[in-house]
Amino acid sequence: ALPAGLAGHAGAEWLDRYTHALLPTYGVPQRALVRGDGAYVWDADGRRYLDLLGGIATNVLGHAHPTLVGAVSAQLATLGHVSNFFASPQQVALAERLLALLEAPQGSRVFLANSGAEANEGAFKVARRTGRPRILALQGAFHGRTMGALALTHKPDYREPFAPLPGGVEHVPAGDLGALEAALDGDVAALFVEVIQGEAGVRPLPEGYLAAARELTASVGALLVVDEVQTGVGRTGHWFAHTRHGVVPDVVTVAKGLGGGIPVGAMVTLGERASGLLGAGQHGTTFGGNPVASAAALATLHVIERDGLLDNVSSVGRRLAEGAPAAGGSLVTDVRGEGLLLGLHLARPRAKELTAAALEAGFIVNAVGPDTVRLAPPLILTADQADSFLAALPQLVQTAEPDEES
Numbered sequence: 001a002l003p004a005g006l007a008g009h010a011g012a013e014w015l016d017r018y019t020h021a022l023l024p025t026y027g028v029p030q031r032a033l034v035r036g037d038g039a040y041v042w043d044a045d046g047r048r049y050l051d052l053l054g055g056i057a058t059n060v061l062g063h064a065h066p067t068l069v070g071a072v073s074a075q076l077a078t079l080g081h082v083s084n085f086f087a088s089p090q091q092v093a094l095a096e097r098l099l100a101l102l103e104a105p106q107g108s109r110v111f112l113a114n115s116g117a118e119a120n121e122g123a124f125k126v127a128r129r130t131g132r133p134r135i136l137a138l139q140g141a142f143h144g145r146t147m148g149a150l151a152l153t154h155k156p157d158y159r160e161p162f163a164p165l166p167g168g169v170e171h172v173p174a175g176d177l178g179a180l181e182a183a184l185d186g187d188v189a190a191l192f193v194e195v196i197q198g199e200a201g202v203r204p205l206p207e208g209y210l211a212a213a214r215e216l217t218a219s220v221g222a223l224l225v226v227d228e229v230q231t232g233v234g235r236t237g238h239w240f241a242h243t244r245h246g247v248v249p250d251v252v253t254v255a256k257g258l259g260g261g262i263p264v265g266a267m268v269t270l271g272e273r274a275s276g277l278l279g280a281g282q283h284g285t286t287f288g289g290n291p292v293a294s295a296a297a298l299a300t301l302h303v304i305e306r307d308g309l310l311d312n313v314s315s316v317g318r319r320l321a322e323g324a325p326a327a328g329g330s331l332v333t334d335v336r337g338e339g340l341l342l343g344l345h346l347a348r349p350r351a352k353e354l355t356a357a358a359l360e361a362g363f364i365v366n367a368v369g370p371d372t373v374r375l376a377p378p379l380i381l382t383a384d385q386a387d388s389f390l391a392a393l394p395q396l397v398q399t400a401e402p403d404e405e406s
């Protein structure tokens, strides 16, 4: 139930009040959501939606998962927040768990943050501390919206209004090893990559790129930073997307799914060299890894393992990836991605229309670019729930482009 004063208002009223009270940075919201349970959410007018976006790759356990609710409630009732001048058992256990999941080499360390951008800010600082002037990132990259992370992000609309950004960052074509090799020299501090570029339209790096990038960066002494903010914590059917490629990065950043919906992020420095770059007093954030956030992350990682969710991600993801082109007629030509991070690639630029049709029909997805619809559902999504979307897809396509033969 909603707290007194928040219940009993129509969705239209919330949307109207929203536009008068909040900055328009996220555009105009289409629904006010008031409740969630598992893979479903409900709007203020009582309509139910299958959440195939999971708060953008974040609610990995779905909504109101009893283990997460229990862990967060118990922690808040025991010790909520303490300053980072103190240690907490939850924070230590979380850092150790992350290092174990990453099979981190000797000397690796963790910095706990609140978001993906903030984890990447930490990685940016680590890169600067090498003393080298240049940083490489990939065209199409998204690493966040704070100024340092924005300097790493490639999209011109996001960057240009805020110039000048922190300097030294150059964007090389994604997936092009020749261009990477040509750009790398002893002045390069770090290369930032996403294994699958989520915001650019769910675009995986070509097979072999990451392993080659590891060798090339190592050969000039540059750090390899892998941004696992969207791909990490089981999303691809592996704990982290890069491990399947057999590489050990110097820095891995994590957020989104880590807390199962509670804000928590991490920057992990792998090995002695990367871990030696940020010293005492050189980075910090008030809430970073507080006991409640750390308890949420520990509970999330625990449930993923206990319930075998990585296998579920692989099997339900395959079902969606194989079923969508068949169900999507002539519009859905291809599915990119891995596990439960999927981009339905459209033959024509109808991603907005398809997303709107899906919402009307009770499915939450989103458009990443004009011709790609992203699915990043909770990792608990069942085969039946996936099938309900596939069954609806022919009609959604028809609504999205009524004049087209399908």
Ligand code: PMP
Residues within 6 Å of the ligand: 056, 114, 115, 116, 117, 118, 120, 142, 143, 144, 145, 194, 198, 199, 227, 228, 229, 230, 231, 255, 256
């Ligand atoms: N890196 C990647 C790869 C992301 O997808 C995102 C968020 N979409 C971020 C960083 C930024 O994370 P946050 O929104 O938590 O700052």
